[in-house]
Amino acid sequence: MDESERIAALDEIPEDSSLLITVRDGFDREEAILVRHDEGVLAVKNSCPHWTDVRLDSGSGATVRDDELVCAKHGATFEVDSGVCTYGPCEGAQIEPLSVTVSDDDVYLTDDTYTFEERGPSGEHDLSSRGRIGFSGN
Numbered sequence: 001m002d003e004s005e006r007i008a009a010l011d012e013i014p015e016d017s018s019l020l021i022t023v024r025d026g027f028d029r030e031e032a033i034l035v036r037h038d039e040g041v042l043a044v045k046n047s048c049p050h051w052t053d054v055r056l057d058s059g060s061g062a063t064v065r066d067d068e069l070v071c072a073k074h075g076a077t078f079e080v081d082s083g084v085c086t087y088g089p090c091e092g093a094q095i096e097p098l099s100v101t102v103s104d105d106d107v108y109l110t111d112d113t114y115t116f117e118e119r120g121p122s123g124e125h126d127l128s129s130r131g132r133i134g135f136s137g138n
Contacts, residue, residue, distance in 0.1 A: 005115070019034040021116065
């Protein structure tokens, strides 16, 4: 495995939450999250398919309950092994996955589209904290 694509040791990914990372696609930086499950690790973009500006993990860990990832904004739930929405406004949709590989208890980004940049947030403004309708007063 390429050491530059090493994200973390498997035991650094919380069992009941997520690990937030930043990846790069050319000049674009994006956030992704890693979630552990019985079969390994799910890596997905850090956005809800219902409203893609809503982050699932805003730095303090996404909620994982009963083997499902929970969108705090909508209450939608996603299977931790596939990223498929099982309940909520985006039922049947899937969070965009990224390819990762677990080797010798380390997790590596093996996605041809993205390169691993760093652990933690991208530094981009969190759009999920704003209202969806703007009022100018005019």
